[in-house]
Amino acid sequence: MDVDLTKWDRNFRRALLGAAVVFGLLDYWFSGDNLWFRAGFVITVAGLVGYFTNFLAIKMLFQPKQGQVLGWQGLVPKNKDQIAKSLAQSVQKQLLSPDIILAYIQERDLIESGTNTIADWIDRNLQDPEVRTRITRLLVDLMQDRGPEALTRSMDYVEEALKAAARNPEAIDAWWQEIRGEIQAFLESPENRVWLANNARQLLQQEIPRISDWLNKALENYLREKRRLGSVGLGIKNIFSFDQDAISQILERFASDEGVSDDFMTLLDAVVDELQRELESPEVQQAIQARLETWIDRVGTTFRDRVLPALIKQTDNYLNDEANWHQIEETLINALQWTKKQALSVLNSDAGQAWITRVIERAVHQLNVTNLVEEQVKSLDTDELEKMVLDNTGGNLTVIQVLGGCLGVIAGTVQVHIAFAVPIGGLLAVVWVAWRLNERRCARAEQPWPGA
Incomplete structure (x- = not known):
């Protein structure tokens, strides 16, 4: 079931703010003498600090989009050209390098399958009377x-x-x-x-x-x-x-x-x-x-x-006589069939395969992915770029905001009483053990099998 993280984040923020206001008013009303109201106020304020720290950090990536506020300009709008160039170079080197594309084509026999697909398409169309x-x-x-x-x-x-x-x-x-x-x-x-x-x-x-x-x-x-x-x-x-x-x-x-x-x-x-x-x-x-x-x-x-x-x-007389069209059709179809047969014979030969490979290699090496990606990223409006980043994170930034609030609440409990550090320490120990186990499991998965 899909969860609306934006709505969930908004409700969490409102609940945390409301709880902090309520506990703050009660603590002020009782002049700090009530331990429970004081503890609730401290814990909710710590949660607000953790939440809004991450909230502001994420917003500062894109805001302000124009001008400056207190000397600050959004990191993405400010460094848009450098980000576009770096992203384009990374895509060219890590994702769409010529060697990667050629290896992909060769591993999946795309040349042969593409040739056969085109031949089948030609046959189907040439057999269609219409x-x-x-x-x-x-x-x-x-x-x-x-x-x-x-x-x-x-x-x-x-x-x-x-x-x-x-x-x-x-x-x-x-x-x-x-x-x-x-x-x-x-x-x-x-x-x-x-x-x-x-x-x-x-x-x-x-x-x-x-x-x-x-x-x-x-x-x-x-x-x-x-x-x-x-x-x-x-x-x-x-x-x-x-x-x-x-x-x-x-x-x-x-x-x-x-x-x-x-x-x-x-x-x-x-x-x-x-x-x-x-x-x-x-x-x-x-x-x-x-x-x-x-x-x-x-x-x-x-x-x-x-x-x-x-x-x-x-x-002109020959073409105007529709009785000759059948002969024209047969001659044309036979010529196309012969051309297709000869083309397939050449393409399926060793020399033909080598020629196609050279053509693809030349085309791939001439394709400047870096400039293409860089120009496309630069052409994006800042709002479009922000939307693209947020959409592709799949709500992870929202989770980071909420997680910051949760960690703040946990830290606030320690401020209320040092005894809360014991379960928190145990929780951190569990997290550390899980992290180490995951590292070992990944290391074993990367090691070759004996005799392999």
Whole structure:
């Protein structure tokens, strides 16, 4: 059951004052001849002295809050800045030092548990249809509102970056050396050459009908329009059956005949060697560098005038069709799931854990608890600071006041008669024995067990 210590203290103070007044009047009335009235007066006055000594000591911690009374100012208002600084340093050193915080995080595996909690929260929300719909709607609105501007700005940024790089010969040379090295490394590998030949053969096998038809028509047009042979050339073509079927047979032979493939590989090696020599040629490099900015400007202009408007229009049409939102939602959720999976894989790895630990250590060491606590304490009004101290003492200051009155009453009994010192001495002896026993018990609790 909760006890109202403030009310209890007030009643004790009033009772002690009332008893002292009553006994004082009676003692005065009987001129000090009545032993009982004199003893009561002495005992109650001693109690008042003990009580109000502690009462004034506690009040003098905060009063007066402003100005001085007889040269005295409250200890807390007077030394508020020093108290704030000392309290902040104590909190930083004893309670919230970086080592204590890091040890707390490591002992309770807060990094792993926090990561798992975030992952579970993401999973729950991504499985919620309402959340998925809101995310999709937000993404669509954002793309509709900011998409064209983002595309335009991205294009401008890329173009300006490329132009700036084109004006820097050192950057161009570095890029050129890197690109040339990648091309050479790719073409020098026998596996890559075989891969290139195989893909060319597969492409030809798939596209033979279309290619042969195109070559046949191109040859006819060439013979009819570009040369003076005219019908003579067409006649020769027909005589030698150099038609679509013949072209198809040539292409099929290239795609299937191993001997032809070997010849193609030999030709490819020659092309690669020639390409490498061309790439290493200073004239080729200078020509590319000289025309690079012009190429970039032309490509940028073409993209901005033709491709970008069409891209914006197609994107807008796609976003305005709600039938596409389901696909957007699935793509977005899959991307988020993939991102979450990759992030968890990285964070749960040894390198990820070490990185998180370093980040937390850096953040904790940068957190200046001393300044934070000091500024907060200084910002408190004196009344707020007093209330905070009194609230956190849990009524202990009130108990100290009452205890002072009780001790004063006990001391007053000794003043009445020395014989009262005997039970008081016995009480003090009991208190001393209890104190010693408590010390020994605490000392034994701190000692390690044998064999531990």
